[in-house]
Amino acid sequence: MxxxxxxxxxxxxxxxxxxxxxxxxxxxxxxxxxxxxxxxxxxxxxxxxxxxxxxxxxxxxxxxxxxxxxxxxxxxxxxxxxxxxxxxxxxxxxxxxxxxxxxxxxxxxxxxxxxxxxxxxxxxxxxxxxxxxxxxxxxxxxxxxxxxxxxxxxxxxxxxxxxxxxxxxxxxxxxxxxxxxxxxxxxxxxxxxxxxxVPRMAPGGPVREMLAESLGDRTVSVAYWLPDRERFVDELGRQVELPPPGSGRAWTAVDRDGRRLAAIIHDAALDTSPELVMAAAAASSLAIDNERLKADLQARVEELRLSRLRIIEAGDAARRRIERDLHDGAQQQLVSLALDLRMLKARLKDPQIDELTARLAAALAELRELARGIHPAILTDRGLAPAIQSLADRGAVAIDTDVEVEERLPAPIEAAAYFLVAEALTNVARYAEATSARVEVRRSGEALVVEVSDDGVGGVDPSAGSGIRGLQDRVAAVGGTLEIDSPVGHGTRLRATLPVPE
Incomplete structure (x- = not known):
């Protein structure tokens, strides 16, 4: 047979x-x-x-x-x-x-x-x-x-x-x-x-460009199949949903040696001639397989970044919850106790009550400072610009602020920017021996740029302290980068670039 x-x-x-x-x-x-x-x-x-x-x-x-x-x-x-x-x-x-x-x-x-x-x-x-x-x-x-x-x-x-x-x-x-x-x-x-x-394709050229030239469709894209995760991703490792029927887009599976490699997403008009898409896929299957391996690596990096971001967000949520508990619980109890002491002082005229009132006021101030350090309520309620201004108002040196951000940003971005400025100003007060500092926050395209500079002694070693490493981890968790320029005797400048998602 x-x-x-x-x-x-x-x-x-x-x-x-x-x-x-x-x-x-x-x-x-x-x-x-x-x-x-x-x-x-x-x-x-x-x-x-x-x-x-x-x-x-x-x-x-x-x-x-x-x-x-x-x-x-x-x-x-x-x-x-x-x-x-x-x-x-x-x-x-x-x-x-x-x-x-x-x-x-x-x-x-x-x-x-x-x-x-x-x-x-x-x-x-x-x-x-x-x-x-x-x-x-x-x-x-x-x-x-x-x-x-x-x-x-x-x-x-x-x-x-x-x-x-x-x-x-x-x-x-x-x-x-x-x-x-x-x-x-x-x-x-x-x-x-x-x-x-069939036109020759540059072996080192991007797969999408090669397919676009072969098919005459500049909107073509490639979704790479990750078998261990059972999903399609783009070249950056982000998950891709294949177009449904009737959406004006269509997709064609790309297989090699019996293995699913990718899906070519193209104009639905090409779906009437599937052999053309398959021809382009066959001509670039090796390149697609190589790009799939890169996409797999990018997906793993993206998952690591998202997991680290989730940890940061969970920590911020816990900090906000603790701040609210302190504000609504212990802080309100102390405020109520201070009012009771004032009423008691008016009736008894006892000088010991003045001492208790002073000690209670100091405890309340420390509690407020602790709650603000955990997570400032002003950042949650009013946004980045007022929160940074409150940091400058409490600074130990003269601090000039220039915050050109009017809209509210995603909470992880605002938190990363705020704690970067807070840690930098704390270092200025403790170690820089500076007389002034400047904070600049502005949008630059699809990113938020935060700069903190001072006129102190400089010489900051990023590997010497846990504070700078913590800032680097927080900035990296949201996909940003942190640059430190600190020549000896010429002050320090921290510059963070935080991508702002749409």
Missing amino acids: IAALELDDRFTRAGHAIAYLAVTLPVTLLALPAVAFLVLGAALSVAGIGLPVLLAAAAFCRALERLDRRAANRWLGAQVPPIPQPVLGTGGAFRRSLYLLSDRSLWRTVTHLTLRPLLVVAMLVVALAPVFVFALLLQLGVGGLAGAADVDYVGPWPLNAWVGLVLLAFAVPAAALSIAALEALYRVLAVSSHALL
Whole structure:
């Protein structure tokens, strides 16, 4: 059964090779005249009069190549994508001729049409020789058996029934050799058609750009399949949802060696010609596999960043909860106790009550400072600018602030910016021996830039203290970067860039 199916496949491929050569016979016969016509148009364009000839010749060459492409896809399964349209540009006839002559796809077409007749003749000579031998043996063998052959002798032997039987016996291996030759012709035609018609892609170029050029769809994108996570991601490791039917977008799976690699997301109009998308996918499957490995690594990095961000957010949420508990619980109890002491002092006139009131006021101040350090309520209620201004108002040195942020930002970004400024100003007060400091916060594109500088002694070593390392971890958790410039004797400048998600 398997042998019969394999033989049937060989007959099919042999028939397809013959059908392809028959259908593309006009391409083979007209290829060299079309190239000569194009060369004539290019030569006349130098004199400024050949643009119409050049345009007509280029259109004729592309029409021949389109015919060859359709036949190759139909009979050889070559999966050749559409031929890109020429770029004519603007300006005079000479300038438009230069635009056309500089089109790489046109010269690929010319190369294909020039080589095609030579390749077809060479392949026919090699492949059809066994077919000719088989046909001759069959004719002579049947003629010998019927006694009606056009020849009387085959070499030194007279052509009779016995010689005819021998010739028919030799015709059987000749038939097998003919089928093998035509099957080989099919494979050679498929490989050569794909090599000559499909544009070469830069091996180091981005996969998306290669696919966009091949498919003529600038909106194409690639979603890479991660089997261990069972989801698609983009090149940055972010999860991708495949477009649903009716959305105007479609996707085509890319497999290699039985493994799912990716999905090409493209315009739904290309879904009517899936062989074109599969051709582009097959041509770039190795590059897609390499990009998938990079996307897998990026996904792991993104998961690590998100997990660290979740830890930071959970810590901030706990700090806010503790701050609210202190404000609504212990702090309110102390305030109420202070009021009771004042009322008691008015009735008893006892000097010990003044001492208790002072101690209670100090405890309340410490509690408020503790609650503010855990998580400032002003940051949650009023935003970044008032919170930073409150830090500057309590500073031990003169602090100039310039906060150019009016809108509310995501809570992790505001918290990272606030605690960066708070830690930096604390270091200024404790170690910098500075007389002034400056805080600048501004939006720069899709990022928030926070700078804290002072005129102190400088010489900060980021690896020496846990405070700076903690700031680096907090900034990195939200995808930001922290730069520290602290030359000895020239102050310190901290600059953080925090990406602001849409």
